[in-house]
Amino acid sequence: MKNIAILGFGTVGSGVAKVLTENRAEVAAGAGEEVCLKYIVDVRDFPDSPFAPLLVKDFALVEQDPEVSVVVETIGGCGVALDFTRRALKAGKHAVTSNKQLVAEHGVELLALAKGKGVNYFFEASVGGGIPLLRPLFNDLSANKILSMKGILNGTTNYILTAMDRSGMELEAALKEAQRLGYAELNPDSDLDGTDAVRKTCILADLAWGRELKPERVSVEGIRNVALKDIRNASAAGGSIKLLCRLLRGEDGLCYAWVAPHFVPAESMLSGVNEAFNALIITGNMVGDTMFYGAGAGSLPTASAVVGDVIDAVRHASSPRGIGWTGEDLPLGDPEELSSRWYIRNGDTWSLTDALPAAKVPAAEAKYRVLD
Template identity: 55%
Template structure:
């Protein structure tokens, strides 16, 4: 019997307990052994919980119990969760997590510690919630040199943009609706400012390119500056605005990683990803383009991915190949100032003045445009720094990269 401890009984932790319980027979048949929750760690009391007899408040109970072979960390953050993860791995216990902040910021040291102790540190649920992406990247696509990973990595921002596009809601109204529906936290900063997507693209970049990518070094822009005017102009061009995390291999081997809104052509697969759904597009030199799509968060979808990692450990008896990557250096990352693309530009100026500054541009129109407002998409690809230099002296209202 495989005995498991769950750290945290919030949305994901309770979902993990539920899936392990309700699907216990199918899980046992699949892995060849029963998987049982022995402990659930939480500082709160859950007197009405069906798992009442398993709750503990002292992590050392789990740490010192030789019967517990796997620990599921769903606490979140990178303080207490880091401490408990280090202690669990050091005690020779496998650890499974859904914690993107922890993996993005400390994944390198934790994967190395796991390797040193001969145990597994798995984190399938840390990027795409219920979407399988870590295992495909590290196993199914292992024969490829990955050229690019690009995706809609945050369900909250995708829901907000979907409602702005489909229902004509302002950013503020769409955010309020997302909060009322439980898709956005009371403090939505990590989502709407792009930090959540940044952590996820860093994990994908680590795995895709084999070098550690520090989230603090990745340029990150959220969606707070997107207006209905931008949505309307994009629609007139047959495009949709999406918040994307991207990591691209450069010809010299460096990685360009960033998070920013993009205009995506209506025919592109990512354009059809709506509401709280996520999608990750991977380009490999052998396979070409493949896309992974599904619920990027939520209690049971995320628990599904967590339990799959637990089953992987139980099935392999912990003997699966380790997941790890190398330490990055000053040559790992290059800035987005080296990434040329076309841009959507909206300015408070006339069309002739805009052309004079940026050259050839495809002008866009929308009903109800403010007097003196001009918007268009540059014909020439250039870096953002080059474009901003050309626009110097103009009143720039919006500047959004166009996905190639």
Template identity: 45%
Template sequence: MVEVAILGFGTVGSGVAEVIDQNQAEIRRDFPEGIHVKYILDLRDFPDSPYGDRVVHDINVILDDPEVQVVCETMGGKSPACEFSKAALERGKSVCTSNKELVDALGGQLAVIAAQHNCSYLFEASVGGGIPVLRPLRTSFSQEFITSVIGILNGTTNYILTKMEREGLDFATCLKEAQDNGFAERNPEADIEGYDPCRKIAILASLVTSGNVKYQQVPCEGITNIDTDDFVYAKQIHSHIKLLGVCTHDKESGKVYVRCAPYLVPKGHPLYGVADVYNGILVHGNMVGDLMFYGSGAGKLPTASAVVSDIVECCQNIGHNIDIGLKDTDAVLYDPMEWEDRYFVRIAKEDLVKATEAFGNEIQIVVNENKNDEFAFVTPKIREREFQEKIAKIPSFKKSIRLLTI
């Protein structure tokens, strides 16, 4: 029996304990020795919990116990999660985490420390909740050059956008409904402003390139500027509006383009039908082509299940480092201002001539019969720098949304 410790007994941490206990038979199918939770680190006591007698308040109890070989960090945030994870790795204890903030900020450093001490640092649950995508990227795609990863990586925003489109409700109403149904936090900023999916696409880009991509380097837009009229226009061009994380990797230059923003996803694209709280991640390999990962991107047990999958893999490799391909070096990023996209643009009707002068006669006009004072158009592919220069010449510019063309 391998002893493990859980750091943080919140939603995910308690779920990890539950999965290990309830699915012990399934765990033993691949790891006959079995896994046991010896300690739970938390500031609180849990006298009514069946795990209450395992709670400790001092990290050194865990660090100094040679029986503990795997540590599960589900605390969240960078500190003290980073210090505790680093200390465990330096003692040869593998660490598994769902903490995307820490993985994004310092994942490369912690992976290097793990390799130096013959243990592992795994974080399957940090992206996509229960969807197994990170492990396939480093195993099933080991022979592939991954050219792109595009994902709906946040269930909260996907739920809101789906409700707005299907029921014609405004953003504020759909956000409140998401909160009432437990799909959005009381403070939803990380979701609706795009910070959560931005961190996730940064992690995916880091794994694709084997170089660090920090979310602060990634252009990020949320969905707070999307309104019901945008969906009327989207219907005219047979598209759905989705908040996407986009990563494109160029084999010749080695550069990677990364962005998190709302996109118009055309009918027929694999991500077009991903609705409600579900996540979808489309990976393209240069030989295998497109592969789609779909499922619950959040929730107590789906996320905990992903953490436990990492625990099992670490237990199967005690004394050895699982190379996840992540190094403590920085990826080479494309200048986002030089990236080409097509744009959906809303302006006042009187500026049609100016739009044609700026973007040429190739623009595609899109009409919303409910908006007599405006119209929209779709540009040809254009660099963002050039787009910003041209759109500045149109005084009535209201907003733009990118079209997914990958």
């Protein structure tokens, strides 16, 4: 039997407790032994929760308990989450997280720490929530040179853009609806500004190309300037506006990484990805295009990926997987130099350009790269 602890009993952490409990038999079958939830660490009390007896406030209890083999960090951010993860790994415990900010900003350090201690550090849920993306990329596609990845990895903005299209709302109204339905947080900045999508883009690049892509190196444009008339024009032109994460490996050996709203033609497999769903197309030089689709967030979908990592950590407890990348900077080209067609808007005129680099696009009130 292996004991585990959850740090942070919020949306994801409470889902992890539920999956471990309701699917106890499946988890045990996958792990090859029972997986028992011993502690939940949170700053708040949850007196009405069936898990109340497991709640503690002091992480040191987990850190110092030799019976705890796996720690699940679902607090978020890079404050205590970083401190607790470092301490858990240093104490020789496997660590699993859904925290993309922590992995994107501190992955090199934490993976090296895990390697030095002979334990696993897994983060499948950090990109695409419940969709299996990172393990297929790292395992099943490892015979390939990864040529490109493109996808919708932020469910909040995808929900907002879909709502604008379907209900004819401007962005502010669609954001309010998303907040009311729980698809957007009260502070939606990291979603609207593309920061969340950038962190996921970095983790994909790190894993695919083995060197570090720091978030501040990714060029980013969020969705704040997407107007309802752009959505309407895109629809009339047979497509839609979607916030895409883009990664390309050029023949020059340089990688290109950016996040921006794009015009997605109806024939693209990404055009049918609506509401809060996520999808990613990974193109390898041998396999061609592969597409992954599903729930990119939410308590149980995200917990499904987290618990999958817990199972893998237990299975590989004595022979950790060598997942990782170096701290060397990934060589990057400037995506602005990549030519593509663009839809541009000036006043009420919406037109399509020839293939041009960004600097050659005529001045416009709004411009959207066409996904080709």
